Amino acid sequence: MNIQEFIENFASQFDETELEEFTPETNFKQLDEWSSLAALSIIAMVDDEYDVIIKGNDIINSNTIQDLYDIIEKQK
Amino acid sequence: MTNDFNPFSLEGKTILVTGASSGIGQATAIACSRMGARMVITARDRQRLQTTCDELNPHAEGHLQQIAELTSQEDVERLISALPPLDGAVLCAGNSTTLPLQFGSREKFDEMFDVNFFAPVELLRLMYKKKRLNKGASVVLLASIGGTHSFMPGNGVYGASKAALNSVMRYAAREFASRRIRVNSICPGMVDTPLIHRGTITEEQLAEDAKKYPLGRYGQPADIANGAVYLLSDASSWLTGHDLVIDGGFSI
DSSP: HHHHHHHHHHHHHOOSSOOGGTTTOOOOOGGOOHHHHHHHHHHHHHHHHOOOOOHHHHHHOOBHHHHHHHHHHOOO | OOOOOOOOOTOOOOOOOOOOHHHHHHHHHHHHHHOOOOOOOEEEEEHHHHHHHHHTTSSSSOEEEEEEOOOOOOOOOHHHOOOEEEEEEEEEEOOOEEEEEEEOOOOHHHHHHIIIHHHHHHHHHHHHTTTEEEEEEEEEEEOOGGSSSSSSSTOOHHHHHHHHHHHHHHHHHHHHHGGGGGEEEEOOOOOSSSSGGGGSSSSHHHHHHHTTTSSOOOOOOHHHOOOOOOHHSSSGTTOSSOOEESSTTTTO
16 A cells, blocks of 8 residues: 555546645545545545545544545554 | 223234344334234344343243344244244344445445345245244335435445335235235334444534434434334234335435
8 A cells, every 4th residue: 555546546536626636735625526425435445445444534534635544554 | 991992002913023132123122022012033143132132021921032143044044943923023134334336346235135135035035935924914124215215325235225125025015915914114214223323424424414304303213113013013904015114204
């Protein structure tokens, strides 16, 4: 697991936002496209790709993509 | 004058409840026993099932408990052979998942269908085939408005399993009517049980979602248990093949 690959998996849950907008520092909940369905997709993607079950609160407690990455890495 | 008019009484009836260790199954088992039924309760976890058993009405005697994993054919057959003749059954055991459809792989569908569809259908089939249901018995399947509405994003896999269950309910109702056995389902909206507090959806999101219900709240397990009591009782003698929506007005 590395951050670049995670960012790509993260970005592929979005349709309108350009890939360049996703960096470790991106405040993802500020994105126009952010929604409750996007949150569910991130949770499902993390389960699929990394075999880690995260919760809605992990998303709430993360501001940046790096924050979420760190949470997942701790559980791996 | 004593008023003993009570068409909802379950006195003299023996009723099976699956998934009786928590949530809707637990509330249903307790409510049925309080309406006078002798209960046969089943679940996977011995300790939690005992908790339910301790709360059954002691005045309705002879309650039985049986541990079973209903996705195991061996366990289902053991349960069937241990069953006394039944006047009713409420099949509550089930699971849910919140998963956007693009992640709904065959594996995810299989997991959900094994628990929510194949397990109750096999139990229903064998109860009928092995004649464990008395003439005039009433069977209640726990479906969901998730089977008829997209009530929340990410419930397609779950909803499909409940829609399939509802479909079987109608055929069973038609075919089992020859023995005067009734088969109905309950389609609850979101009910406040441990199943919905697993964290995929946050508590804040749940509180927000509850506002979509015209009656202003999610259901309580007792709201559904009382519907099951009606469907099990002689008050609903002329009702079969029906899906009873209990959802606080969500699907209006």
